[in-house]
Amino acid sequence: MTSPRxxxxxxxxxxxxxxxxxxxxxxxxxxNGSGASFxxxxxxxxxxxxSKETKGIRVDYQSKGSGAGIQDLxxxxxxxxxxxxxxxxxxxxxxxxxxxxxxxxxxxxxIAYNLEGVDELxxxxxxxxxxFGGTITRxxxxxxxxxxxxxELPDEAITVVVRxxxxxxSYVFTGHLSAVSEEFKNTVGKAKAPNWPSSDKIIKxxxxxxxxxxxxxxxxxxxxxxxxxxxLTGQPTALLENQQGKFIAPGxxxxxxxxxxxxxxDATLPVSGAPDLRAWAWDPxxxxxxxxxxxxxxxxxxxxxxxKAEALHKLxxxxxSDEAQGQADGLGYIPLPAAVTExxxxxxxxxx
Amino acid sequence: xxINPFANSxxxxxxxxxxxxxxxxxxxxxxxxxxxxxxLIIVLVAFILWEIGKxxxxxxxxxxxxxxxxxxxxxxxxxxxxLPEIWGTLYSSLLALLVGGVFGIAIAxxxxxxxxxxxVASTFRTIVELLAAIPSVVYGLWxxxxxxxxxxxxAEWLHAHFSWFPLFGSDLSGPGMAPxxxxxxxxxxxxxxxxxxxxxxxxxxKVKEAAYGMGTTKWEAILKVMLPTASSGILAALVLGxxxxxxxxxxxxxxxxxxxxxxxxLFAPANTLASLLASxxxxxxxxxxxxxxxxALVLLLITFAVNIIGLGIQQYTMRKFxxxx
Numbered sequence: 001m002t003s004p005r006x007x008x009x010x011x012x013x014x015x016x017x018x019x020x021x022x023x024x025x026x027x028x029x030x031x032n033g034s035g036a037s038f039x040x041x042x043x044x045x046x047x048x049x050x051s052k053e054t055k056g057i058r059v060d061y062q063s064k065g066s067g068a069g070i071q072d073l074x075x076x077x078x079x080x081x082x083x084x085x086x087x088x089x090x091x092x093x094x095x096x097x098x099x100x101x102x103x104x105x106x107x108x109x110x111i112a113y114n115l116e117g118v119d120e121l122x123x124x125x126x127x128x129x130x131x132f133g134g135t136i137t138r139x140x141x142x143x144x145x146x147x148x149x150x151x152e153l154p155d156e157a158i159t160v161v162v163r164x165x166x167x168x169x170s171y172v173f174t175g176h177l178s179a180v181s182e183e184f185k186n187t188v189g190k191a192k193a194p195n196w197p198s199s200d201k202i203i204k205x206x207x208x209x210x211x212x213x214x215x216x217x218x219x220x221x222x223x224x225x226x227x228x229x230x231x232l233t234g235q236p237t238a239l240l241e242n243q244q245g246k247f248i249a250p251g252x253x254x255x256x257x258x259x260x261x262x263x264x265x266d267a268t269l270p271v272s273g274a275p276d277l278r279a280w281a282w283d284p285x286x287x288x289x290x291x292x293x294x295x296x297x298x299x300x301x302x303x304x305x306x307x308k309a310e311a312l313h314k315l316x317x318x319x320x321s322d323e324a325q326g327q328a329d330g331l332g333y334i335p336l337p338a339a340v341t342e343x344x345x346x347x348x349x350x351x352x
Numbered sequence: 353x354x355i356n357p358f359a360n361s362x363x364x365x366x367x368x369x370x371x372x373x374x375x376x377x378x379x380x381x382x383x384x385x386x387x388x389x390x391x392l393i394i395v396l397v398a399f400i401l402w403e404i405g406k407x408x409x410x411x412x413x414x415x416x417x418x419x420x421x422x423x424x425x426x427x428x429x430x431x432x433x434x435l436p437e438i439w440g441t442l443y444s445s446l447l448a449l450l451v452g453g454v455f456g457i458a459i460a461x462x463x464x465x466x467x468x469x470x471x472v473a474s475t476f477r478t479i480v481e482l483l484a485a486i487p488s489v490v491y492g493l494w495x496x497x498x499x500x501x502x503x504x505x506x507a508e509w510l511h512a513h514f515s516w517f518p519l520f521g522s523d524l525s526g527p528g529m530a531p532x533x534x535x536x537x538x539x540x541x542x543x544x545x546x547x548x549x550x551x552x553x554x555x556x557x558k559v560k561e562a563a564y565g566m567g568t569t570k571w572e573a574i575l576k577v578m579l580p581t582a583s584s585g586i587l588a589a590l591v592l593g594x595x596x597x598x599x600x601x602x603x604x605x606x607x608x609x610x611x612x613x614x615x616x617x618l619f620a621p622a623n624t625l626a627s628l629l630a631s632x633x634x635x636x637x638x639x640x641x642x643x644x645x646x647x648a649l650v651l652l653l654i655t656f657a658v659n660i661i662g663l664g665i666q667q668y669t670m671r672k673f674x675x676x677x
Contacts, residue, residue: 067635159525164610164627166427166635192635195426200522200620204610206631213496218526 029311034062035069035082037207038168038226039105039296042331043082050318057311066168067192073099073299079308081299084168085192086278089270098271098302100351101278102344103295104319106259106334108227109173110237110250110292112215115139115154121238122147122247128240129181131158131222133188134197139220147241154220157201161214161223164204166193172280172294173224179282180291227255228332244287254290255334261286262295264343272302274350277343293334300351309352316351320344401652408649411642419646425612425628427636432643434650436612440622441654444529444608445597447618448536452597453590455537456544460586463545464552465574477549484542492606495535500526500607503534507619524619527609532622535603540593547592551585552578580673584666591662598655601626625651 033043040063047059061082069081074094086101111128113121123131124147130136136143139153163170171192178185188194196202203221205214208229215223215235222238227250230237239247248254258281267276280294298319300312318324320341328335336344371379411419415432422433459480463473507524514520524530559581563573579586609621610631625647636644 065635067637157523157525161526164605164631166632189428191428193427193632195424195428198611198613200611200613200615200617201525202611203525203527203621204631205527206605206610210606213493214526217496217500221526 029057029307031057031059031079031308031311031315032062032077033060033069033080033082033298034064034072034078035299036066036084036168036296037063038084038107039082039333041228042105042328042333045327045331046319046324047315049324050315054314054318057314059315065166067166070299073301079301079304080312082296083299084294084296085171086297087299092270095301096271097304098273099269100272100274100300100302100347101269101276102298102300102316102347103277103336103340104298104344105325105328106255106293106295106336107332108250108255108290108293108334109169109176109224110227110230111222111240112212112225112230112235112237113222114215114217114219114235116219118151118153119236120148121151121236122241123238124241125180125243128238129177129184132160132162132177132196132224133181133184134160134199134202135183137201156220159218159221160202161211161218161221162194162196162202162204163211164206167207168192168294168296169208169224169226170194173292175280175282175294176292226332227251227334231332240291242287242289242291243283243285244289246287248288248290250290252329252334254288255293256337257286258284258289258291258293259295259334259340260337261289262340272350274302274347275343277347295336295340302350303352312351313348316348317345401649404645404648404652408642408645411639411646415643415646419643420650423612423614425632427632427640430639432640432646434625434628434647436614437623437625437628437647438650438654439614440529440608441598441624441626441651444533444536444604444622444624445594447529447533448540448597449590449594450537451534452537452540452544452593456541456589456593457548457586459541459545460548460552461574461579463549465570465578477546480545481542483538488539488600488602489606491535491539492603495531495603495607496527499534500524500531503530511619518616519618521617522615522620525621527607528619528621529608529615530618532604532608533618535607536597536600539600539603540596543596544589544593547589548582548586551582551589554585555581580669583673584670587662587666587669591659591666594658594662595655598651598658599626601630605630625654 040061043061047061051058066083066085069078069083070087070091072078073081074091087099092099111123115121124143127136127141127143127147130143137158138156139158140155145153171190174184174188174194175190177188178190188196196204203214203218205211208225211223211225212229212233212235215221215225216233225235230250237250239249241247261284262279262281264279265276268274269276278297281289284291284293298316304312320336325335325341411432415422419433420438421435422431423435424431424433426432462468463477468476504524507530510520511523555578559577560573563577568577604624605627608624608627610623610627611621612623613620615622629644629648629651632640632644
């Protein structure tokens with residue numbers, strides 16, 4: 001009785017092995033990803049270039065939001081995901097086979113404004129959290145006037161434009177504001193969908209482009225968007241005061257300075273054992289640091305099919321190469337410093 | 353043997369004959385298909401209700417009826433309430449119905465009551481109906497880039513001089529109730545106009561002849577005879593237009609300002625249920641999804657209620673003005 005069954009199971013194992021190994025040799029490997037919309041433009045460019053250069057691997061990325069990407073990864077319907085907020089410990093615990101989180105590129109959140117005749121606007125640390133917290137409501141507020149000598153500020157109400165959808169951009173922005181202002185932390189707080197105060201002067205618009213369009217159209221408005229969008233549309237952006245009291249304009253220099261000062265925790269992720277590369281600079285300390293900078297992560301499984309793991313290795317190695325990182329600035333992102341890309345490549349060995 | 357009344361009809365030279373078996377079969381197949389299709393529509397509505405309701409059950413248990421009257425939507429603390437959204441949905445739709453309804457019915461009268469040549473009228477009608485083909489997001493962009501700058505001077509003047517009047521209680525910063533309602537009015541215009549035109553066309557010509565025969569002027573005929581006679585059709589047009597306004601999403605998400613507050617002011621930002629759903633769904637966590645499902649259910653119920661009330665009014669006017677049961 002036992003021998004035929006043994007025979008069938010052996011045959012079964014044999015055919016399964018054949019099925020698994022065959023695609024690696026012949027067919028295309030297709031990597032499916034979904035998640036954060038903030039890095040979607042640069043991912044689209046990178047994945048296209050990578051697929052062109054690498055025979056037999058195709059990468060697709062659906063930009064549907066960090067939260068949705070994390071959900072997809074937990075549900076196992078994608079091969080990788082993108083997230084502006086990495087993953088929290090709770091979410092990591094939901095992925096049985098373990099995850100590896102790798103920063104890929106970084107961005108700045110800028111404060112864009114629409115004030116006729118004002119080309120340079122300086123916003124001190126006690127002012128911009130108060131504007132978004134709804135306590136400073138007029139452009140000629142003495143605190144703004146004091147920081148901008150020689151600038152004609154109108155006697156107008158400030159219209160604040162924020163995101164109506166849940167977003168990694170809001171998370172990074174409110175995270176910084178909460179680190180700077182205790183009052184902001186207690187009234188609004190750090191969140192992907194913060195509970196903004198209700199007022200006629202606080203308007204919500206969907207997505208980065210929605211906020212940008214509203215700022216462009218409303219005289220006397222102010223709002224936060226990704227640096228890339230401000231660069232693309234030429235909307236003026238405010239200089240922000242950093243922890244050392246210097247006013248820094250958004251741009252690659254200030255962003256690179258901040259990234260260089262980010263310290264990674266000395267810890268490993270559960271199950272996969274990969275180094276924990278989740279780190280933020282909520283309130284960077286360097287004198288030349290632009291205050292609101294955040295990285296965006298690629299979320300990978302610790303354990304998967306060999307051919308997919310191999311393809312992911314190739315992909316990440318390409319994304320961290322000088323060639324790919326060199327394109328970041330042109331697209332409105334900040335290239336990762338060499339110290340970080342080395343760490344990413346080291347952590348890649350935990351993707352199996 | 354039973355008497356077959358058709359037995360001789362085949363060879364009597366008459367063109368009448370009993371239906372062939374093929375015709376019988378087509379007939380019954382068609383009937384079956386029609387029944388199945390009709391049934392499927394009902395099943396589909398029930399299925400949508402069931403699916404949304406099922407997913408909303410945990411939120412219903414958590415928030416209960418407080419959900420209907422709560423005014424905060426705070427994902428982080430799990431506090432959900434949709435009163436501002438219900439208010440915004442109804443207020444914006446009513447305003448849109450007011451503007452779109454008046455213009456839609458006026459267009460229908462203009463096109464059907466011999467004001468212009470028939471051929472010009474049909475061109476006109478096609479153009480109005482083309483409005484329905486413009487995608488919602490295009491309306492939204494048009495609102496942001498064209499409509500808001502256009503109404504801004506007027507809104508500022510109204511606020512400066514009549515700020516004591518609740519409708520003009522705040523100044524227009526950009527997106528708000530007025531631009532949203534105006535765009536919504538344009539969006540429901542083709543629906544209201546097209547169905548009203550049909551309602552006027554359905555009136556038998558002799559009704560108009562009779563009116564003129566009794567010595568009415570043109571406007572008396574239109575206002576006192578034609579309009580009441582077409583009223584049930586026009587009401588159907590308004591109900592459909594209102595339903596469309598309630599569910600409109602993208603243009604409103606771009607134009608209404610998505611601010612959770614209740615204000616009578618035309619220039620204050622507000623929010624609607626559909627806009628709330630569209631903005632929050634993509635990144636919602638499991639708890640918020642339940643609350644959003646509950647909000648979707650609220651929107652469905654409001655839409656159903658509006659349709660049923662509309663149907664009731666329509667039946668009433670039909671009895672009153674057209675003498676039909």
